[in-house]
Amino acid sequence: MNNIIVFCETDNGKLCDVSLELLTKGRVLAETLNCDLEALLIGHNVANLSEELYQYGAKTVHLADDPRLEFFRTLPYAAITISLFKEEQPQIALFGATSIGRDLAPRVSSALHSGLTADCTSLEIGDHKDPKGNEWKNLLYQIRPAFGGNIIATIVNPEHRPQMATVREGVMKKEALATPVAGSVKAINVNNVLMDTDFVVEIIERQIEEKKIDIKNSQIIVAGGYGVGSKENFKLVFDLAKVLGAEVGASRAAVDAGFTDHERQIGQTGVTVRPKLFISVGISGQIQHTAGMDQSAMIISINNDPAAPIHQIADYSIIGDLNEVLPKMIASYKKHSK
Amino acid sequence: MNKKIKIVVLAKQVPDTRHVGKDAMTPEGTVNRAALPAIFNPEDMNALEQALRIKDKTGNAEVLLLTMGPGRAADIIREGLFRGADGGVLLTDRKFAGADTLATSYAISQAVKKINPDLIIAGRQAIDGDTAQVGPQVAEKLNIPQVTYAEEILDITDEKLVIKRRLERGVETVSAPMPLLVTVHATAAPCRPRNAKQVMKYKSARTASEDALPETCYFLPLEGNDQLKIVEWGVNDIGGDENSFGSAGSPTKVKKVENIVFQAKEAKKLTASEEDIDSLIVELLTNHTIG
Numbered sequence: 001m002n003n004i005i006v007f008c009e010t011d012n013g014k015l016c017d018v019s020l021e022l023l024t025k026g027r028v029l030a031e032t033l034n035c036d037l038e039a040l041l042i043g044h045n046v047a048n049l050s051e052e053l054y055q056y057g058a059k060t061v062h063l064a065d066d067p068r069l070e071f072f073r074t075l076p077y078a079a080i081t082i083s084l085f086k087e088e089q090p091q092i093a094l095f096g097a098t099s100i101g102r103d104l105a106p107r108v109s110s111a112l113h114s115g116l117t118a119d120c121t122s123l124e125i126g127d128h129k130d131p132k133g134n135e136w137k138n139l140l141y142q143i144r145p146a147f148g149g150n151i152i153a154t155i156v157n158p159e160h161r162p163q164m165a166t167v168r169e170g171v172m173k174k175e176a177l178a179t180p181v182a183g184s185v186k187a188i189n190v191n192n193v194l195m196d197t198d199f200v201v202e203i204i205e206r207q208i209e210e211k212k213i214d215i216k217n218s219q220i221i222v223a224g225g226y227g228v229g230s231k232e233n234f235k236l237v238f239d240l241a242k243v244l245g246a247e248v249g250a251s252r253a254a255v256d257a258g259f260t261d262h263e264r265q266i267g268q269t270g271v272t273v274r275p276k277l278f279i280s281v282g283i284s285g286q287i288q289h290t291a292g293m294d295q296s297a298m299i300i301s302i303n304n305d306p307a308a309p310i311h312q313i314a315d316y317s318i319i320g321d322l323n324e325v326l327p328k329m330i331a332s333y334k335k336h337s338k
Numbered sequence: 339m340n341k342k343i344k345i346v347v348l349a350k351q352v353p354d355t356r357h358v359g360k361d362a363m364t365p366e367g368t369v370n371r372a373a374l375p376a377i378f379n380p381e382d383m384n385a386l387e388q389a390l391r392i393k394d395k396t397g398n399a400e401v402l403l404l405t406m407g408p409g410r411a412a413d414i415i416r417e418g419l420f421r422g423a424d425g426g427v428l429l430t431d432r433k434f435a436g437a438d439t440l441a442t443s444y445a446i447s448q449a450v451k452k453i454n455p456d457l458i459i460a461g462r463q464a465i466d467g468d469t470a471q472v473g474p475q476v477a478e479k480l481n482i483p484q485v486t487y488a489e490e491i492l493d494i495t496d497e498k499l500v501i502k503r504r505l506e507r508g509v510e511t512v513s514a515p516m517p518l519l520v521t522v523h524a525t526a527a528p529c530r531p532r533n534a535k536q537v538m539k540y541k542s543a544r545t546a547s548e549d550a551l552p553e554t555c556y557f558l559p560l561e562g563n564d565q566l567k568i569v570e571w572g573v574n575d576i577g578g579d580e581n582s583f584g585s586a587g588s589p590t591k592v593k594k595v596e597n598i599v600f601q602a603k604e605a606k607k608l609t610a611s612e613e614d615i616d617s618l619i620v621e622l623l624t625n626h627t628i629g
Binding site: 074075078098099102103104105106107109110111113114115116117118119128130141142146151152153154155156157158159160200201202203204205206207208209210220244245263268269276277288298300315316317318319320321324325328329332333335336337 | 500510623627628
């Protein structure tokens with residue numbers, strides 16, 4: 001009772017990174033709160049994933065396994081989650097800010113009248129005193145950028161449980177335990193929870209592509225912004241990435257302008273990355289973008305505007321025209337490598 | 339379609355956070371709303387288009403806009419009317435102030451119950467919060483199914499809708515019966531432009547509050563012109579539990595707000611000269627940052 005429950009998402013029979021990242025964070029929170037970390041796993045033929053969940057510290061795996069649950073559908077998944085939360089009364093519930101988590105979590109929060117904070121970038125435990133002088137110990141601080149990323153807000157949920165939050169993939173670190181915890185599976189009897197009316201939405205067809213672009217796990221990223229100017233010019237960004245063995249990223253403005261695909265978008269509304277080298281090309285450095293890359297170990301900014309905010313977070317700023325700088329970098333690399 | 343279907347489009351007026359300038363924040367670190375233009379939330383525009391397409395296709399649908407906000411949010415209802423909507427409701431009341439997504443969804447769900455539509459279409463999320471919560475929260479409060487991230491409503495019959503959804507790595511096609519709540523993704527078709535006839539028809543449309551303003555000098559009198567009335571509802575009009583509205587009905591509380599200040603690191607400034615770039619590349623190769 002009053003533990004932390006992480007909703008664990010699967011993809012093609014594997015646990016999603018975001019769920020393992022949440023479990024890693026959940027372990028720290030559970031230790032601070034002196035409570036247990038638990039997982040909720042919904043799907044079909046997924047019981048074998050429990051072992052991996054123990055490696056990430058889940059002492060109890062609440063398992064709902066049924067052929068009808070193979071693919072996510074809002075109503076049955078919500079019914080199971082709501083019923084479990086009513087029974088277990090978790091103090092904290094965490095969801096990935098994925099297309100599934102962002103569909104499911106608000107539905108659950110609405111049913112339980114518990115607050116939900118979307119897209120947290122940090123989760124901490126702390127006390128809270130409201131203006132009336134009421135005090136609470138050990139609340140979940142749900143920290144997120146707001147207002148287009150121009151402010152960072154700390155949200156608390158003093159009176160309602162569970163305290164719910166979603167977190168994007170790649171924001172938190174993923175780390176398995178050296179020794180798995182001695183966990184156990186607690187099966188949920190789905191027939192007690194689900195009704196026929198939970199299945200009124202039917203999946204007719206699914207066309208899910210393999211993840212092709214993997215900027216999140218790339219050690220080097222070359223990212224282009226609106227300043228690159230055109231789709232044709234964006235080839236230069238790809239050229240540099242190719243010689244460096246890097247992946248190509250983009251700012252929202254570049255994606256919106258159609259220079260490249262949405263999957264490459266870095267920032268608050270895209271992916272969060274922390275490569276060892278981030279080369280920023282023609283990106284002004286709005287906070288919505290930098291929120292997704294400012295943890296990179298090294299940042300090189302290339303922008304002909306000396307006042308562009310990107311230069312302020314860069315380790316190396318090249319003030320110059322990218323049409324000149326990028327070919328020179330490629331040539332220099334070819335000359336000096338090996 | 340035999341039955342006339344009533345569609346409610348949920349829309350929000352938002353500050354245009356996509357074009358945030360230097361004056362967007364006050365020196366005290368609060369948001370300078372006056373410096374930001376108020377716009378029709380972009381994905382709600384995509385939602386409106388899907389509703390208008392149903393109206394075009396079936397020839398038997400009524401499209402109503404529903405928004406919650408201050409008096410000036412009536413602007414987006416007019417914008418919707420100019421593009422083909424048939425009417426609008428503005429939810430406005432001081433008691434709605436300070437609402438988080440849950441209290442917002444409560445107020446909206448109460449208003450939707452009063453309108454009693456067959457279909458509710460909303461944008462996936464609003465650009466001022468990017469939470470994507472209000473749609474699903476409203477669906478839960480209405481106890482109806484939801485289909486999120488719609489890219490296209492492929493078909494609609496009396497029995498069901500067929501909807502293509504945009505997911506992270508692909509698409510999914512689902513069927514769902516009405517009543518239903520659909521949230522629309524930014525990859526859906528953009529909204530059609532204003533229609534000149536609609537603009538002529540609705541340019542004087544206004545709420546009762548706007549009509550009462552002394553400085554209002556509209557061409558047509560509102561009295562007797564029902565089609566020009568933008569319905570205005572407050573807490574008393576939609577009923578429900580008083581304590582579930584506004585900040586009282588919001589489980590989440592803002593503890594702290596910090597303005598983002600870039601932490602200046604010591605950056606090495608380089609030029610586009612060959613020497614500078616060469617030395618950088620050599621340095622990166624030497625310390626194995628690049629291989």
